[in-house]
Amino acid sequence: xxxxxxxxxxxxxxxxxxxxxxxxxxxxxxxxxxxxxxxxxxxxxxxxxxxxxxxxxxxxxxxxxxxxxxxxxxxxxxxxxxxxxxxxxxxxxxxxxxxxxxxxxxxxxxxxxxxxxxxxxxxxxxxxxxxxxxxxxxxxxxxxxxxxxxxxxxxxxxxxxxxxxxxxxxxxxxxxxxxxxxxxxxxxxxxxxxxxxxxxxxxxxxxxxxxxxxxxxxxxxxxxxxxxxxxxxxxxxxxxxxxxxxxxxxxxxxxxxxxxxxxxxxxxxxxxxxxxxxxxxxxxxxxxxxxxxxxxxxxxxxxxxxxxxxxxxxxxxxxxxxxxxxxxxxxxxxxxxxxxxxxxxxxxxxxxxxxxxxxxxxxxxxxxxxxxxxxxxxxxxxxxxxxxxxxxxxxxxxxxxxxxxxxxxxxxxxxxxxxxxxxxxxxxxxxxxxxxxxxxxxxxxxxxxx
Ligand SMILES: *Cc1c(COP(=O)(O)O)cnc(C)c1O
Numbered sequence: 001x002x003x004x005x006x007x008x009x010x011x012x013x014x015x016x017x018x019x020x021x022x023x024x025x026x027x028x029x030x031x032x033x034x035x036x037x038x039x040x041x042x043x044x045x046x047x048x049x050x051x052x053x054x055x056x057x058x059x060x061x062x063x064x065x066x067x068x069x070x071x072x073x074x075x076x077x078x079x080x081x082x083x084x085x086x087x088x089x090x091x092x093x094x095x096x097x098x099x100x101x102x103x104x105x106x107x108x109x110x111x112x113x114x115x116x117x118x119x120x121x122x123x124x125x126x127x128x129x130x131x132x133x134x135x136x137x138x139x140x141x142x143x144x145x146x147x148x149x150x151x152x153x154x155x156x157x158x159x160x161x162x163x164x165x166x167x168x169x170x171x172x173x174x175x176x177x178x179x180x181x182x183x184x185x186x187x188x189x190x191x192x193x194x195x196x197x198x199x200x201x202x203x204x205x206x207x208x209x210x211x212x213x214x215x216x217x218x219x220x221x222x223x224x225x226x227x228x229x230x231x232x233x234x235x236x237x238x239x240x241x242x243x244x245x246x247x248x249x250x251x252x253x254x255x256x257x258x259x260x261x262x263x264x265x266x267x268x269x270x271x272x273x274x275x276x277x278x279x280x281x282x283x284x285x286x287x288x289x290x291x292x293x294x295x296x297x298x299x300x301x302x303x304x305x306x307x308x309x310x311x312x313x314x315x316x317x318x319x320x321x322x323x324x325x326x327x328x329x330x331x332x333x334x335x336x337x338x339x340x341x342x343x344x345x346x347x348x349x350x351x352x353x354x355x356x357x358x359x360x361x362x363x364x365x366x367x368x369x370x371x372x373x374x375x376x377x378x379x380x381x382x383x384x385x386x387x388x389x390x391x392x393x394x395x396x397x398x399x400x401x402x403x404x405x406x407x408x409x410x411x412x413x414x415x416x417x418x419x420x421x422x423x424x425x426x427x428x429x430x431x432x433x434x435x436x437x438x439x440x441x442x443x444x445x446x447x448x449x450x
Contacts, residue, residue: 022221025214039064049235107399110145113222118149137194144174217254226258247273251305253312275378280347372396
């Protein structure tokens with residue numbers, strides 16, 4: 001099998017293989033890596049997935065992307081180990097389903113990308129016999145998924161920065177109770193400040209020896225694994241042929257991007273519904289062809305989706321033949337008609353989000369949380385506006401128990417905590433507290449690690 005090469009969306013960096021794209025995260029020209037060619041999954045292979053477990057489906061697709069760089073037995077081991085939890089798909093009503101991507105160790109769909117990515121990183125590091133440091137800024141879910149995914153792995157340190165007052169108690173404890181190779185840093189600031197410090201660290205020559213890498217969804221190593229659940233949902237819901245539509249609650253647009261890969265490599269997806277909260281820069285772009293970031297971003301109920309300038313938009317633009325730089329400036333327009341054909345975009349208000357949580361419980365006895373509710377309402381709006389009745393799957397990206405206040409207020413039901421979240425209370429927390437400022441952050445890293 002030919003090796004798949006990855007190019008940078010800024011077109012000023014050399015093409016690299018998956019290993020290099022994974023271990024560097026961002027390309028040297030600050031662009032995002034995109035595969036130059038994609039594998040193909042045949043109808044026959046898709047039909048064969050009907051009787052496979054999640055881990056088996058994952059293994060089949062992983063081999064298509066990676067078999068030229070990782071041997072097949074190792075890939076099977078990695079997928080079995082990464083996906084050792086349930087992936088339930090529930091019929092809600094008529095042709096409408098939800099896929100619960102919330103059964104992993106941090107009860108967030110980010111476990112799907114992060115766990116596989118972590119094992120791939122470890123595989124390559126062992127081969128190269130070197131160490132790396134993953135640094136990531138988080139407003140909640142990314143930090144805990146990444147910390148858990150890399151927890152206890154050799155040759156890898158994890159440093160997570162979080163804004164003291166912007167993460168919930170549960171989200172904080174998910175990261176800070178780990179210890180070992182996971183360092184968490186609390187700073188009294190906004191998420192954007194943490195993000196800016198992480199970015200600065202990447203280009204700091206004094207930190208070069210730390211081999212810094214990013215585990216945000218700018219890393220293509222998270223996107224490839226996120227294609228797997230689209231195939232799995234299809235094989236479970238449609239299986240023998242026919243189309244499917246997916247509704248995706250979008251923030252940084254990694255999830256949608258992975259869906260677009262899945263379609264391109266052969267999955268018969270009729271349309272993606274990209275549902276955002278009131279941070280509606282993407283729907284506006286698709287409607288008008290003009291992109292304007294939302295600054296500052298709006299604080300909506302679905303807090304993991306409060307993103308004013310999603311980094312994966314540059315990737316999406318490149319995927320459709322255009323070019324956008326990291327600041328959001330468009331240098332070449334993508335094929336807007338094709339984008340509109342593939343993606344139905346919709347912005348869902350907080351009021352509609354609350355109604356969706358309330359109504360799905362009252363009418364269908366199904367509990368959803370704010371992110372999944374944006375997606376669910378998006379699917380309903382798609383049905384209303386297009387009349388299309390193709391089998392639909394709405395992605396539920398977090399566990400309702402992570403949002404007890406909203407869920408209890410709207411449904412009267414207290415969602416049961418999954419085991420992984422129950423055990424957090426009473427555990428010791430390991431937290432470093434730093435004052436805001438890049439110099440303090442750099443001093444901390446050099447004293448601790450160099
Ligand atoms: C991160 C996140 C999202 C947004 O996913 P993107 O891939 O960034 O679009 C949606 N829901 C939840 C619960 C998340 O944590």
